[in-house]
Amino acid sequence: MARLVPVTDAADPRLTDYVRLRDVNLRKSLEAEHGLFVAEGEKVIRRAIGAGHPVRSLLMARRWAEPLADVLDGLDAPVYLADDDVLEATTGFQVHRGALASLERLPLPSVDTLLTTARRVIVCEDIVDHTNIGAIFRCAAALGVDAAVLAPRCADPLYRRAVKVSMGAVFALPYARMADWRNGLGALRERGFELLALTPAADATPIDEVKAAERRALLLGSEGDGLSSRWLHEADHRVRIPMDGAALARGVDSLNVVAAAAIACYALTR
Amino acid sequence: MARLVPVTDAADPRLTDYVRLRDVNLRKSLEAEHGLFVAEGEKVIRRAIGAGHPVRSLLMARRWAEPLADVLDGLDAPVYLADDDVLEATTGFQVHRGALASLERLPLPSVDTLLTTARRVIVCEDIVDHTNIGAIFRCAAALGVDAAVLAPRCADPLYRRAVKVSMGAVFALPYARMADWRNGLGALRERGFELLALTPAADATPIDEVKAAERRALLLGSEGDGLSSRWLHEADHRVRIPMDGAALARGVDSLNVVAAAAIACYALTR
Numbered sequence: 001m002a003r004l005v006p007v008t009d010a011a012d013p014r015l016t017d018y019v020r021l022r023d024v025n026l027r028k029s030l031e032a033e034h035g036l037f038v039a040e041g042e043k044v045i046r047r048a049i050g051a052g053h054p055v056r057s058l059l060m061a062r063r064w065a066e067p068l069a070d071v072l073d074g075l076d077a078p079v080y081l082a083d084d085d086v087l088e089a090t091t092g093f094q095v096h097r098g099a100l101a102s103l104e105r106l107p108l109p110s111v112d113t114l115l116t117t118a119r120r121v122i123v124c125e126d127i128v129d130h131t132n133i134g135a136i137f138r139c140a141a142a143l144g145v146d147a148a149v150l151a152p153r154c155a156d157p158l159y160r161r162a163v164k165v166s167m168g169a170v171f172a173l174p175y176a177r178m179a180d181w182r183n184g185l186g187a188l189r190e191r192g193f194e195l196l197a198l199t200p201a202a203d204a205t206p207i208d209e210v211k212a213a214e215r216r217a218l219l220l221g222s223e224g225d226g227l228s229s230r231w232l233h234e235a236d237h238r239v240r241i242p243m244d245g246a247a248l249a250r251g252v253d254s255l256n257v258v259a260a261a262a263i264a265c266y267a268l269t270r
Numbered sequence: 271m272a273r274l275v276p277v278t279d280a281a282d283p284r285l286t287d288y289v290r291l292r293d294v295n296l297r298k299s300l301e302a303e304h305g306l307f308v309a310e311g312e313k314v315i316r317r318a319i320g321a322g323h324p325v326r327s328l329l330m331a332r333r334w335a336e337p338l339a340d341v342l343d344g345l346d347a348p349v350y351l352a353d354d355d356v357l358e359a360t361t362g363f364q365v366h367r368g369a370l371a372s373l374e375r376l377p378l379p380s381v382d383t384l385l386t387t388a389r390r391v392i393v394c395e396d397i398v399d400h401t402n403i404g405a406i407f408r409c410a411a412a413l414g415v416d417a418a419v420l421a422p423r424c425a426d427p428l429y430r431r432a433v434k435v436s437m438g439a440v441f442a443l444p445y446a447r448m449a450d451w452r453n454g455l456g457a458l459r460e461r462g463f464e465l466l467a468l469t470p471a472a473d474a475t476p477i478d479e480v481k482a483a484e485r486r487a488l489l490l491g492s493e494g495d496g497l498s499s500r501w502l503h504e505a506d507h508r509v510r511i512p513m514d515g516a517a518l519a520r521g522v523d524s525l526n527v528v529a530a531a532a533i534a535c536y537a538l539t540r
Contacts, residue, residue: 039363047521139529141522144514165526172520208540243535244414251317252411256534259409262529263536266511269477
């Protein structure tokens with residue numbers, strides 16, 4: 001049974017894992033240094049624990065101890081109970097979902113290990129927005145993509161906001177981080193993956209017209225500039241979501257990265 | 271040529287159209303009363319004007335007068351030039367895109383008029399989030415949906431945030447508002463539309479297995495609860511995005527409404 005520990009001071013050093021959750025730079029260094037991440041909300045906390053992440057501690061409003069009682073029962077970690085104002089002063093925002101957990105990150109597999117059994121993968125070059133990476137993981141996992149490979153500068157799927165938007169899909173979709181952007185696609189080639197670069201370019205092939213290969217990797221670029229010319233050049237096919245001609249004429253010439261990724265994952269896994 | 275009018279006081283009554291842009295309730299009543307809406311950013315302003323919305327005024331940081339010079343040339347409306355702090359004090363947030371326009375709403379067509387020529391439409395029951403309605407309009411327009419029908423409580427596509435997220439697609443996709451939720455689907459039936467209700471229910475038909483009818487309407491429910499039981503019952507088919515079995519077993523059992531709408535619009539327009 002977890003220890004229930006009331007806390008009344010936002011500056012209590014036992015709450016260090018939870019400070020300033022919206023300060024991206026601070027969180028990056030704090031989480032890297034301690035190998036932790038933060039899950040928010042009952043459902044996501046359950047999924048994080050269910051995925052095997054050891055719990056460092058929980059921090060919640062008192063009202064959450066009851067709905068999470070079965071989880072707390074099995075825990076050997078402190079559960080800090082605080083009033084809403086202490087929660088807000090610690091985290092820097094109103095914690096609507098009322099419950100937070102600090103969990104240990106697990107070692108990521110190597111790209112090579114990840115690709116051993118995967119047949120459908122997404123490769124994210126520089127998705128920099130945490131909301132987007134979370135939403136893309138949710139789509140990919142739901143539609144049956146087997147794994148994700150992330151370029152070195154791609155946003156962290158275990159950042160609180162990404163975890164939350166993904167509804168815990170970041171625990172369901174195995175992923176690995178490539179060490180080197182320049183030669184990062186090499187491991188996919190060696191494993192026999194056909195590389196499909198998603199682009200809005202009008203001369204790319206409609207994604208549903210590319211014949212399905214045994215192993216396929218969908219390359220997704222950054223929100224603003226899309227894929228780098230290096231990766232576009234290295235791909236086997238440049239593919240696009242077919243857009244409506246009349247819409248193009250009215251200036252609606254692209255989808256946002258999540259909508260495009262959702263449709264592309266759907267097409268990839270049909 | 272538009273008149274360039276420097277303003278230095280956030281309380282200047284000439285800036286009333288732009289006050290507290292993040293205060294949803296205030297904006298609703300203010301915009302309804304004056305029949306106006308606000309467009310933000312150069313690209314979106316150009317599209318709003320291009321779509322024929324008369325301009326009431328513009329408000330911008332001085333640095334935007336030059337890039338928008340060709341637009342201002344043709345305008346017979348005041349252009350208020352202000353420093354960033356005045357912009358922020360008026361609107362209630364940092365206006366990153368630096369330029370705002372207040373434009374007149376145009377009369378919406380009736381549902382019946384809208385449906386005369388349309389063949390592929392989306393029907394939004396209660397999409398309440400402005401970001402979501404903007405993103406859904408962008409997807410629908412880009413993929414070749416002909417029109418949107420909105421239930422009475424569905425969010426306003428011309429709310430600033432919806433316009434911005436849609437990248438101006440709200441000007442490209444014709445839409446109408448049904449007067450009555452209860453009998454709202456009747457007009458679609460009378461026009462011969464096949465009604466497809468999108469749902470995550472496991473016993474619904476995979477959307478790509480429904481034979482394409484001549485005229486089809488895709489019904490989209492609210493973010494939280496999905497479609498009402500009334501609309502689900504009235505639909506000809508309940509359709510779902512096929513989800514991966516292994517993902518379902520790991521608790522990834524749904525897509526967010528924008529991703530689901532994107533895939534469904536793609537399937538609808540193939």
